[in-house]
Amino acid sequence: MAGRRAGVTNLCGPRLLNTRQKLSPARLKTALADQARALGFDCAGIAGPDAIAQAARYFRDFLDAGAHGDMDWLAAHPERRADPRGLWAEVRSVIMLGVNYGPEQNPLAILEQRTRGAISVYAQGDDYHDLIKKRLKALARWLVAAEACEVKVFVDTAAVMEKPLAQAAGLGWQGKHTNLVSREFGSWLFLGAIFTTLELPRDNADTDHCGSCRACLEVCPTSAFPAPYRLDARRCISYLTIENKGPIPHEFRKAIGNRIYGCDDCLAVCPWNKFALVGREAKLAAREALRAPALDELARLDDAAFRALFTKSPVKRIGRDRFIRNVLIAIGNSNDASLADEAQRLLGDASPLVRGAAVWALSQLKTRQEFDALAARALNAEADESVRAEWRGSSPAARPSS
Numbered sequence: 001m002a003g004r005r006a007g008v009t010n011l012c013g014p015r016l017l018n019t020r021q022k023l024s025p026a027r028l029k030t031a032l033a034d035q036a037r038a039l040g041f042d043c044a045g046i047a048g049p050d051a052i053a054q055a056a057r058y059f060r061d062f063l064d065a066g067a068h069g070d071m072d073w074l075a076a077h078p079e080r081r082a083d084p085r086g087l088w089a090e091v092r093s094v095i096m097l098g099v100n101y102g103p104e105q106n107p108l109a110i111l112e113q114r115t116r117g118a119i120s121v122y123a124q125g126d127d128y129h130d131l132i133k134k135r136l137k138a139l140a141r142w143l144v145a146a147e148a149c150e151v152k153v154f155v156d157t158a159a160v161m162e163k164p165l166a167q168a169a170g171l172g173w174q175g176k177h178t179n180l181v182s183r184e185f186g187s188w189l190f191l192g193a194i195f196t197t198l199e200l201p202r203d204n205a206d207t208d209h210c211g212s213c214r215a216c217l218e219v220c221p222t223s224a225f226p227a228p229y230r231l232d233a234r235r236c237i238s239y240l241t242i243e244n245k246g247p248i249p250h251e252f253r254k255a256i257g258n259r260i261y262g263c264d265d266c267l268a269v270c271p272w273n274k275f276a277l278v279g280r281e282a283k284l285a286a287r288e289a290l291r292a293p294a295l296d297e298l299a300r301l302d303d304a305a306f307r308a309l310f311t312k313s314p315v316k317r318i319g320r321d322r323f324i325r326n327v328l329i330a331i332g333n334s335n336d337a338s339l340a341d342e343a344q345r346l347l348g349d350a351s352p353l354v355r356g357a358a359v360w361a362l363s364q365l366k367t368r369q370e371f372d373a374l375a376a377r378a379l380n381a382e383a384d385e386s387v388r389a390e391w392r393g394s395s396p397a398a399r400p401s402s
């Protein structure tokens with residue numbers, strides 16, 4: 001991009017890149033922050049690799065409580081997450097970066113439209129992992145050119161505790177909903193990290209500004225916070241709709257409402273969002289087709305259509321079957337009996353995960369008589385034990401016989 005290259009030239013200047021005259025650490029840090037902004041980051045800060053000892057202790061408590069559920073990758077090698085030097089012994093400074101993805105519209109408004117699916121804000125545009133990784137690599141290359149050093153870049157998927165590191169680097173604080181809150185951008189920051197062998201001047205850690213507020217704790221539809229600052233991921237709709245591979249446990253199905261990929265409730269109610277700005281990156285902005293997609297259309301997606309609709313989107317990661325499972329839970333919660341046809345059609349789907357969710361959706365939309373008649377027919381043909389269990393365990397309690 002021409003504009004971007006111009007930014008690099010201006011900011012590095014011929015003195016820095018051509019003659020490689022050494023900048024003082026403080027000037028290098030200022031130039032790095034300018035360069036980060038020119039590359040599209042909205043905030044940057046620096047922490048030492050020894051900055052998150054307390055977070056590491058909380059992390060162990062989280063694992064001991066089993067709050068990570070089936071995310072075995074989170075529990076693997078806790079020593080690497082607990083301390084950046086456990087991941088890379090040579091790291092001397094951690095550069096933390098944030099990209100604002102503030103939404104244009106109130107993300108809670110869609111929750112009232114029960115025949116439409118709510119996709120969380122972070123997943124309505126292109127996948128942030130790809131975008132941020134490219135930017136991190138560009139910034140890391142700039143740093144190496146400015147001052148000989150080694151670098152490694154991370155966004156989300158590596159064994160890095162990005163939120164406590166971002167707090168230590170002064171980007172914000174971990175709110176009671178456990179995400180990083182920024183005075184400038186509210187709850188809407190993606191995080192990324194550059195580890196480097198350079199000793200850079202540290203920023204001051206940010207401090208907690210939650211005060212007596214409990215808005216995020218109280219709004220959570222599934223009571224996923226056992227206490228402020230602590231999340232039980234097994235109850236979180238984000239985990240249940242994205243990470244969880246099997247059937248969604250019955251106790252959470254109603255509370256999920258029409259959320260078909262992730263959840264934004266605790267983020268959206270944070271009063272610090274009043275200072276938030278709409279994200280400036282067009283690739284992360286909501287695609288029209290993903291703002292409020294109709295559940296009946298989503299229910300008809302086959303594998304190819306699913307991949308086409310979610311090209312470059314993070315949603316693609318969970319695959320068509322898990323996605324349709326989520327859509328069927330939303331259909332069950334729609335209170336719109338006309339959507340029962342879609343669920344009934346999916347009783348014949350090849351995936352037992354989909355068939356099981358279709359059974360539950362029908363239990364919510366059909367009368368007891370209708371449901372019992374369907375069950376009698378389907379149970380004869382259904383060989384999968386998990387789907388048979390759904391037929392036996394899903395009872396149309398809410399709707400009387402006609």
Ligand code: B12
Pocket residue numbers: 055056058059062071074120121122155156157158159160161162163164174177178179180181187188189190191192228229230231233236238239243261262263264266267
């Ligand atoms: C695993 C994971 C999840 C899991 C678990 C979330 C969690 N809170 O742990 C699930 C699937 C549920 C999830 C959901 C979401 N995630 Co997520 N997730 C991650 C991941 C990969 C690791 C997080 C982690 O280490 N968890 C383990 C726990 C123990 O760590 P922690 O959350 O920091 O917990 C701290 C507090 O509990 C605190 N604590 C505990 N007890 C106490 C007591 C006191 C008194 C105090 C003060 C503190 C305290 O200390 C702990 C350690 O710091 C990070 C990326 C990364 N590599 O860091 C993204 C990440 C956290 N996710 C992110 C996002 C955007 C989301 C969602 C908003 C997506 C969505 N819309 O659906 C939701 C938000 C749900 C929520 N309220 O947290 C962003 C958050 C950005 C930000 N501004 O903070 C990250 C950083 C990805 C990124 N690179 O941008 N996520």
Ligand code: SF4
Pocket residue numbers: 177219220221222223224225231235236237238262263264265266267
């Ligand atoms: S993302 Fe939703 S379900 Fe998860 S903790 Fe926040 S409000 Fe609760």
Ligand code: SF4
Pocket residue numbers: 175176177181209210211213214215216217266269270271272
């Ligand atoms: S909603 Fe309130 S308690 Fe939750 S993170 Fe924001 S300020 Fe803190």
